[in-house]
Amino acid sequence: MDKAKAIKMERSFLKSDNFILVAILIGIIVFFTTQSGVFLTPANGVNVLTQVTEIGMISIGMTFVLISGGMDLSVGSVVGISGAVLGLTFNAGLNIWLCVLIVLGVGLLCGCLNGVLIAKLNNMPIFVSLGTMIFLRGMIFALTEGRPVSGFPKEFFFLGQGTIGPVPFNVIVLALMFFGGYFLLRHTWIGRYAYGMGNNDGAMRYTGINVASFRFKTYLVNSFIASLASVFMVSRLASAEANMGYNMELDVLAAVLLGGTDIFGGKGNMIGTILGVMVIRVLRNGLNLMGVPSLYQIVILGILIIVAVGRQRHVSE
Numbered sequence: 001m002d003k004a005k006a007i008k009m010e011r012s013f014l015k016s017d018n019f020i021l022v023a024i025l026i027g028i029i030v031f032f033t034t035q036s037g038v039f040l041t042p043a044n045g046v047n048v049l050t051q052v053t054e055i056g057m058i059s060i061g062m063t064f065v066l067i068s069g070g071m072d073l074s075v076g077s078v079v080g081i082s083g084a085v086l087g088l089t090f091n092a093g094l095n096i097w098l099c100v101l102i103v104l105g106v107g108l109l110c111g112c113l114n115g116v117l118i119a120k121l122n123n124m125p126i127f128v129s130l131g132t133m134i135f136l137r138g139m140i141f142a143l144t145e146g147r148p149v150s151g152f153p154k155e156f157f158f159l160g161q162g163t164i165g166p167v168p169f170n171v172i173v174l175a176l177m178f179f180g181g182y183f184l185l186r187h188t189w190i191g192r193y194a195y196g197m198g199n200n201d202g203a204m205r206y207t208g209i210n211v212a213s214f215r216f217k218t219y220l221v222n223s224f225i226a227s228l229a230s231v232f233m234v235s236r237l238a239s240a241e242a243n244m245g246y247n248m249e250l251d252v253l254a255a256v257l258l259g260g261t262d263i264f265g266g267k268g269n270m271i272g273t274i275l276g277v278m279v280i281r282v283l284r285n286g287l288n289l290m291g292v293p294s295l296y297q298i299v300i301l302g303i304l305i306i307v308a309v310g311r312q313r314h315v316s317e
Contacts, residue, residue, distance in 0.1 A: 017260035025282060032286030039289055046168065048264025050160070050236060052103040052281045053170040054079070054229040055248065056274065059255045060181040062223035063273045066256055067185075068194040068218055069265030070118065070203060071125040075138035075226040078110045079245030082230035084140045087149025087240030096156045107227025109138065111220035119216035133249070140242055140258040146192050152234070170232050175217040177225075194218070198265025247298060254301045255280045255307035256259055280304075 032039045056073050065072050082103045089099040110132065119126045162169045185191035193214050197205045201211050226245075234240045259276030261268030282299070287297050 001049060003315050018269075018275060021260075022256065025275065025279050025307060028279065028282050028286065030261045032289065036112070036286070036289040039286060044285070044289075047279055048127040048285050050168050051285065052277055053160075053168075053174045053236070054233045055233070055251050055255060055281065056174045056277045057177055057229040058222075058226050058248070058252050059273050059277050060177055060260075060270070061218075061225040062252050062256050062259055063259075063270060064185070064190075064194055065218050065222050066261045066263065067198050067265055067268045068215060069198040070215060070218060071129060071192075071263075072114065072219060072222050073115060073249050074110065074131040074133040074136060075222065076250075077133045078107060078223050078226040078243040079109070079230040079233065079248055080243070080255030081136045081143075081226040082106055082142045083234050083240040083244040084144045084202070084242065086231065086234055090152060091149055096153050102177075103227050103231055104224060107224045107230075108220060111270070114223065115216035119134045120211045122212075127154050135272065137246075140244075141179055146242045150196065150239040152238065155193045157235055157238060160232050160234070161238075169305050170236065173232070178270065178274055185270050187253060189297035195266060198267070232273065250298065250301050250305070254308070257305055262288070263309050 012034060022303050038044055085106050086103045089102050090096055113128060114132055117123050118125050158169060160170055162170060162247060197211055205211050237268060255276035256273050257277055259272030284297060
């Protein structure tokens, strides 16, 4: 009986989304190793891990948003406006850490805007977040006039470039956030509410749960994380540029959907999300080493999103 159960569990794992993602990731690594002698070097490995940080952070928040039945296309623009505000406030002579606090406040304001329009006024998430994405992107260029900001103090660079021992500090922060997100989603009422809302928010209302309040908070936290990711990105790049975060929502959505989170909510897991993030970033890194233009990389991301959504529909049927 135990042997039969073990065989059943093994077959279930082999068919699972996470196993498929691990297999895809290994296949991608093998392929790019044959195409570039630089790909499998320790330096490039560290490079991939540090580049994973910002998208990984936002993907954690996006997982909660999607599982609970929402959608947020504005995260890339939140990263951009946060970077612009960081640069402008620092140029105005404010202390860099005060600038960071202001940026995190900007993220909360962006989350409030999405949350009120979607959760409180009951508008469609995809249209609201598309509107805020365009609005914020316009604000970025209006505020910065397309000019980058640099000259940040050395102590600020520790966030994106510093290490604790051999491990980059931003990778440690991402790992802590991932484990925190995994625990909240798997072992707390927050995760139960998210899954419940994604499956049937009407039933959740009948049980007395304030669905609008919970959904509002998912957008609030998601934008806050996006602004935090922006701080780490500016620190890593040593510059706040007007095009920061441009099309980042595509990478985030591709990673989360590839990780098995259902685009209509009610299904998903944090392990799948982090595997999806690794697949996307390793793929991006390998394509960059091969000299593939970014425009073609966006086409590939679009195809991955279509495949991920199509597979979800096939499995559900």
